[in-house]
Amino acid sequence: MQVDPRVLRRYEFEDEDARLWQPGMGELTRLRTWDIFGRVLPPSGRVLDVGGGPGAHAAHLAEAGYSVLTVDPVWRHTRRAADRATAHAEAAFQVASAEARNLPVRRAWADVVLVMGPLYHLVESGDRVAALAEARRCLRPAGVVVVEMITRHAWVLDAARHQLLTTPGIWDQFDRNIASGLSLDPTQDTDHGFFAYFHRPDQLRDELASAGFTAVELIAVEGFGWLLGELAAHMTDPEPLLRAIRLTETEPSMLGVSAHVLATARAPAP
Numbered sequence: 001m002q003v004d005p006r007v008l009r010r011y012e013f014e015d016e017d018a019r020l021w022q023p024g025m026g027e028l029t030r031l032r033t034w035d036i037f038g039r040v041l042p043p044s045g046r047v048l049d050v051g052g053g054p055g056a057h058a059a060h061l062a063e064a065g066y067s068v069l070t071v072d073p074v075w076r077h078t079r080r081a082a083d084r085a086t087a088h089a090e091a092a093f094q095v096a097s098a099e100a101r102n103l104p105v106r107r108a109w110a111d112v113v114l115v116m117g118p119l120y121h122l123v124e125s126g127d128r129v130a131a132l133a134e135a136r137r138c139l140r141p142a143g144v145v146v147v148e149m150i151t152r153h154a155w156v157l158d159a160a161r162h163q164l165l166t167t168p169g170i171w172d173q174f175d176r177n178i179a180s181g182l183s184l185d186p187t188q189d190t191d192h193g194f195f196a197y198f199h200r201p202d203q204l205r206d207e208l209a210s211a212g213f214t215a216v217e218l219i220a221v222e223g224f225g226w227l228l229g230e231l232a233a234h235m236t237d238p239e240p241l242l243r244a245i246r247l248t249e250t251e252p253s254m255l256g257v258s259a260h261v262l263a264t265a266r267a268p269a270p
Contacts, residue, residue, distance in 0.1 A: 003121075135147075183196045
């Protein structure tokens, strides 16, 4: 199965490894994601990290004692992940090149499957459900899947946050994005832009159900926190903000405010 060349071009130039370490937004996303992992994952086991990029989550979970295999179709990402995996022998993990719809492990191999990026780069619903079905194939019965999405109105909120609302043409972009879910016009040259699909929260719940998962729960990652002014200053002592976001993380009326939402679900029990 081929990866969309628009996605590959993006990551030839974008430093994905730096994203989760940027002051403010990057730190918030990373710390909230790891906090959620700490509460929804089993205490040990095999983790298949699908679309794991340069291996930030894989390294974190390997350090926590999990046995981790991270896969990604982007050569730049797997090379960086391999470097990270060998940098600390006590937290080593495995790395392979693979695409989310064709994973290199046997049936029921994993206790946990992470799908932390592929769904928003698979812009067709059938491809997203196929990736989720492949994740289910790899999970043991009652195993846990954690899936990330970008929310439908994230671009509108981000543009407002960065004071871009007077940019020429931006309102046409908003209209197209909200109507179709696509971040960019697929008929135009996207250059190195972020070509992706932005979900409505209930859509992800439905796609997981279509792939055979049960017990779906939705959790906001950044919640309202990413919209705060002086976010980097809040993150110098992040615990109060993280605690406040946790209070609202599953409130249905607030899920769409978050830039990212995680869904957790279970493979069917025998």
